[in-house]
Amino acid sequence: MPVIHETAIIDSTADIAADVTVGAFSVVGPSVQIGSGTVLDDHVTVVERTQIGRDNRLYTGCVVGGDPQDRKFDGEPTSCSIGDGNQIREHVTIHRGTANGGGVTKVGSNNLLMVGSHVAHDCCVGDHTVIANQVMLAGHVRVDDGASIGGGVGVHHFATIGQLSFVGGLARISRDVPPFMIVEGHPAEARAVNVIGMLRNGFDQPGVDAMKDAFRTLFKQPGAMADQITSLRERYAGVAAVMALCNAVEASSSGMHGRAREAGRHDDKWSAAKPAGVTGRSVN
Numbered sequence: 001m002p003v004i005h006e007t008a009i010i011d012s013t014a015d016i017a018a019d020v021t022v023g024a025f026s027v028v029g030p031s032v033q034i035g036s037g038t039v040l041d042d043h044v045t046v047v048e049r050t051q052i053g054r055d056n057r058l059y060t061g062c063v064v065g066g067d068p069q070d071r072k073f074d075g076e077p078t079s080c081s082i083g084d085g086n087q088i089r090e091h092v093t094i095h096r097g098t099a100n101g102g103g104v105t106k107v108g109s110n111n112l113l114m115v116g117s118h119v120a121h122d123c124c125v126g127d128h129t130v131i132a133n134q135v136m137l138a139g140h141v142r143v144d145d146g147a148s149i150g151g152g153v154g155v156h157h158f159a160t161i162g163q164l165s166f167v168g169g170l171a172r173i174s175r176d177v178p179p180f181m182i183v184e185g186h187p188a189e190a191r192a193v194n195v196i197g198m199l200r201n202g203f204d205q206p207g208v209d210a211m212k213d214a215f216r217t218l219f220k221q222p223g224a225m226a227d228q229i230t231s232l233r234e235r236y237a238g239v240a241a242v243m244a245l246c247n248a249v250e251a252s253s254s255g256m257h258g259r260a261r262e263a264g265r266h267d268d269k270w271s272a273a274k275p276a277g278v279t280g281r282s283v284n
Contacts, residue, residue: 026042162180
């Protein structure tokens, strides 16, 4: 049987696996599913219509599956989905989706969400991300696999934080963050390649060197962006990571205010569907 503290409140429609632990003064609301091995510490609230996978830990004061902070929300039956193996630290808030934003907020697996971070309605967070203390993700933000976001960062709605990127603390992100880049400063700009992140995730040195050349070409050299992208596609046609960077930069440039997904905010282009990632083995 689940280990449920006598002061916890569990809705009769909640579906809790046999080895789940629910701590003191925690509340599990209607239509909530919690998978095997997950632990809810004390004073955790899972509001409603939320699916939580296996082996997660939700620390003191988390509020997950709350109503979206969106004036257009009118009580529609939207949801929140959380994968496996996540560490969701004290006072993290994750809200459900909205009807006009795909209807679901998604957090993948093996993520670390630090103290006081906020994941707003209709966000899509991938796998193996680190979201540091007091990070604020506005609605419809996408955080791709392996990205790290430093403390106190504010991310504009519809922005994309690219795969294996690193965002420095206290940055204000109003444009898409390119994959594999280190972005920091005011205004936030690509400063370097996230070499450590790439090497730790299986990318070889030739692939990293190709990304360094792509960084210099796109962000340091003068010239038309379209011509630079064409040149990189010709030089590195077989390097998947460079192609992904070119695609992302091109999409951001053709979007609204540097945010690729905002250009399609009234159709399905910005739904919570997770894009395919690029693995280290793809770079040869």
